[in-house]
Amino acid sequence: MNPVVYSINDQDRICGANAAWSEFAIYNGGEAVLPHHVMFRPLWDFIGSEEVRTVYRRLISRARAGLEVRFTFRCDSSDYRRLFEMVIARKQEQVEFCSTLLAQEKRAPIPLFDTARERSDQILRVCGWCHAVAGPDGDWLELETAVQRLKLLELPVLPRISHGICEPCAAKFLSNIPWQCTGTPAGSR
Helix, strand or coil, rough: CCCCEEEEEECEEEEEEEHHHHHHHHHHCCHHHHHHHHCCCCHHCCCCCHHHHHHHHHHHHHHHHCCCEEEEEECCCCCCEEEEEEEEEEEEEEEEEEEEEEEEEEEECCCCCCCCCCCEEEEEEEEECCCCCCCCCCCCEEEHHHHHCCCCCHHCCEEEEEEECHHHHHHHHHHHHHCCCCCCCCCCC
């Protein structure tokens, strides 16, 4: 799989996406995020959680200051566990997001990520980085464990997924990303 790349302008509007973006969207049932649907819309239209927006604002701020940002995240489909690396960097007057597939593991399909399935009004919080699922007691469970323990597949209609950030990932990102950007800009080492 080729890296999936998109960029935003100085107003945080999506202003570019490569062919791999479209291929990945189609393969994963994401026709609603094909370039002709997202182009020139604010990035924030696609990030529903304020806690995730906060992290991304900080990451983008670092990139705009010339500091390359690099991290791994999960991006699963119903039949694959996937680990990607994202690099966020300033490219002229834009910020570019480049996601490269690091690992992919076939698994028995998990209908929770089947985008064609009907959804209820119930919301299930999933960490946008590690894909842990928020449990009813505030604990975070590995995806496959959560599906079993919460009996998600026994529900008549699956809940909607809302991405958040679990405490371990929040601590990792927020402690390592200062509000004020300092350090050596990318490419100047």
